[in-house]
Amino acid sequence: MKIALDVDGVLADVIKSWLHYNNNRRKTITKNEITEWDFWKKFAIKPDQFDNELSLCWRSWEQIPPTENKLSSAVCELTNLGTVDIVTAREHSTNTYVKSWLKTQNITYHKYISVEDGKKKAELNYDIYIDDSPINAEQIANIGKNILLYSQPWNLAIHDSRIKRIEKLMDAVKIIKEQKF
Numbered sequence: 001m002k003i004a005l006d007v008d009g010v011l012a013d014v015i016k017s018w019l020h021y022n023n024n025r026r027k028t029i030t031k032n033e034i035t036e037w038d039f040w041k042k043f044a045i046k047p048d049q050f051d052n053e054l055s056l057c058w059r060s061w062e063q064i065p066p067t068e069n070k071l072s073s074a075v076c077e078l079t080n081l082g083t084v085d086i087v088t089a090r091e092h093s094t095n096t097y098v099k100s101w102l103k104t105q106n107i108t109y110h111k112y113i114s115v116e117d118g119k120k121k122a123e124l125n126y127d128i129y130i131d132d133s134p135i136n137a138e139q140i141a142n143i144g145k146n147i148l149l150y151s152q153p154w155n156l157a158i159h160d161s162r163i164k165r166i167e168k169l170m171d172a173v174k175i176i177k178e179q180k181f
Ligand SMILES: [Mg+2]
Pocket: 006, 007, 008, 009, 010, 131, 132, 133
């Protein structure tokens, strides 16, 4: 079984770093206000600008908190169930920072796969995806693959029986172990 594990929003809580960046410069936004994937539109932030700011946050990767405690043990349990690759959509210059972050968090994985666009993820050869993007989730479900959607404020509007929601990474371990997808 091949498992694709996302980084931003699933392992790394990079939005917290971005909020810190934003809130020092623009109107304050809280994480719970980010109820849409393209929330930046609402705040008159351009998509390129948002992407650049996320890359800037990754440059200070030591400051990026994990989404939850004991991430490394949950990922370790996943690696006992299948081949776990990190599959991340990002600007290429940030890959070294992400790898350093994963190492510091003691996260073990098989391969590190970086794609330029999240939309490319669904086409890759994986049986199960763990991701927080509502767009990726729908695409993955549309081609009949398994998607475990990591709950975040920006994906709560998704209600789709093909998309299984998880609150913690350990939920993925349980679902995969019991084959309840
Ligand atoms: Mg993500």
